[in-house]
Amino acid sequence: MTAHLNEIEKNFISELSPIASLQDLEELRKRYFGRKGIFNDLLDKLKKLSSEQKQKEGQALNAVKESLEKSLQSKLKQLEETQLRAELEKNREDWSLPAAPLLIGSSHPLTQILEEVMETFVSMGFSVAEGPEIETDENNFGALNIPPDHPARDMHDTFYIRGNPQHLMRTHTSPVQIRVMRSQKPPVRIIAPGRVYRHEAVDATHSSVFHQVEGLAVDENVSFADLKGTIALACQRLFGKNVQTRFRPSYFPFVEPGAEVDISCTICRQSQSNCPVCKGTGWIEMMGAGMVHPNVFQAVGYPPEITGFAFGMGIERIAMIRYGISDMRLFYENHLDFLSQF
Ligand SMILES: [Zn+2]
CATH class of the missing domain: 1.20.1280 (Monooxygenase)
Incomplete structure (x- = not known):
């Protein structure tokens, strides 16, 4: 075996x-x-x-x-x-196949401009302040030297809150200045960016919701020269170092003296009589500005000898000039064809 x-x-x-x-x-x-x-x-x-x-x-x-x-x-x-x-x-995977394209988003053009404006002023020593979009009549008008029945209220087509007549959708970002001054002593140096509301018929250059950035600087011995210097420098940083600024007398209830600020046309460089942006004038209206009215300081309880300047501009307007956009409604329609260009 x-x-x-x-x-x-x-x-x-x-x-x-x-x-x-x-x-x-x-x-x-x-x-x-x-x-x-x-x-x-x-x-x-x-x-x-x-x-x-x-x-x-x-x-x-x-x-x-x-x-x-x-x-x-x-x-x-x-x-x-x-x-x-x-x-x-x-069954080996084929790693050489191209991947499905990854869609990368970008900030909305208004957000981009807003951030650029904020960076500009923050670099000049301003800090960013924010406030609510529903405001009191007092903060939006009264404390800004626009008492009831003041004709300047006609300049602001206001959305009031039904059943609550002392509240409204803020018509500008100026009430943030009031809030900041009521809560802190001078010196104050802020910019207030945000959404504002006006009862406007919507067309190519008007919208019932738009964006503003306002600035406020309060201290002892602040002069109109400080305002001019600040605005000129900010405009050069935002629009190019050859940009010139021009101040024209104007009226806003919360400043005295008040001015409209124009910048030299960045599109035609003041050289075209048929320029669609400056309409051949060589200048583009950019913002309102002025020395803070004593009545405003009084309303927030600041001492009478204090001084300050304020300015405000529309974000849509800057974006339209920067990108050559003729219809403001494009910003709000959210078509990707439009937005993906930025
Ligand atoms: Zn022009």
């Missing part, structure tokens, strides 16, 4: 080594170790031997069987690994 075992072992090994598929391996396993396999056959024969022989032959049989099973297991492992590798190779 031992000789027979040697032969079985030799056969098994020579059959095992060329096997290349799991299926063939399984067939081999069945043939040797299956219920009707060679080893079960040998065990049956073993039962018929004497007990002395049984023990001796049995040990030899088991030793060979264990060794062959080990070889079978290692072959199985090897074949499984090969198969797995082949499958991975077959």
